[in-house]
Amino acid sequence: MGGDDAALVRRHLAGDPDAFRLLYEKYGDKVFASAFRIVGEHHAAADLVQEVFVKIHGELRSFKFESKFSTWLFRVTVNHALNRASEGSRHTRIHEKIVRDGRGDPGGTKEGRPVDDEVQRALMQLSPKLRTVISLRYLEGLSYEEIAEILEISIGTVKSRLFLAHETLRPILKDVMLEQGP
Amino acid sequence: MNCAEFSDRVFDFLQGTLHEEREEFVRHRSGCAACAGRLEGIRENEQILTGARAPSAPADLWPRIAAAIAQTRPIPFRLLRVASGLGAAAALLLAVTLFATGSAPRTPPLKLVVQEVAPESQRTFRSLVPKYEDVDAATAMVDTILRNDY
Secondary structure, X not given: OHHHHHXXXXXXXXXXXXXXXXXXXXXXXXXXXXXXXXXXXXXHHHHHHHHHHHHHHHHHHHOOOOOOHHHHHHHHHHHHHHHHHHHOHHHHHHHHHXXXXXXXXXXXXXXXXXXXHHHHHXXXXXXXXXXXXXXXXXXXOOOHHHHHHHHOOOHHHHHHHHHHHHHHHHHHHHHHHHHHOO | OOHHHHHXXXXXXXXXXXXXOHHHHHHHHHHOHHHHHHHHHHHHHHHHHHHOOOOOXXXXXXXXXXXXXXXXXXXXXXXXXXXXXXXXXXXXOOEEEEEEXXXXXXXXXXXXXXXOOOHHHHHHHHHXXXXXXXXXXXXXXXXXXXXXXX
């Protein structure tokens, strides 16, 4: 995967007009999902992903190929999302109230399964940092090592944040499980 | 193993990478209902979280991104701007026309016309031109610069 990405980055730098679009097609959904899990709102996530891809398009020339493109991409995404989450904490609280009141995400989720909304609602009870490790681990399926590299923290810190997140999520997700049945 | 150590190793256990301390971990779990409950809780959480569907990006997101990138393109010659210390406003006004003059066979001199930019930027651009042997090569260089958003 990393090799393919590096080849696409090199093609882009060589002037191939399709290469950057191919990178988006490969990672757009994943980046959007991560952004959505952290900021908790569809339109804000879309705006954020747009900012991220415009930013990396502008900075791709300085990419040093020392780490994987995906690691860099997720790091930029997560940093943007965490900044947005902290800036928009008031907005997030309003959004949470909307969700609690049963009006759901104003942007709507494509899939729209109740369990997905329940999971997102549970995640919004976590701090942005805890949401981030949960998202990267279970929704993106990244290893502890990859998460540590993206967040620039130790593997021990990744695990301790995961543990704390699970402790917080447990009573909330237990209800989800009961509602869904065995 | 105490409860704190159990917590530190719980993800290694779940991932199957706890080897040397596995036996001690399992022994603690058998004797500590609280830790056994935490482990089971994490397992159940993981089951729910990994089963949740991630939302897809909106279909119109790439066109939006492509349009936003295109809007940034009128800032060409970023390299020159950095080199010369000029601001973006000057770069936006840049209009370049290249045409050949002189008769030297191997490296024909090129005359550069740069309009509406500061003399400092003109000098920087002229310094790049002699690297190219003809008008087509120089034009291709300019085209590459424009397309790659220098």
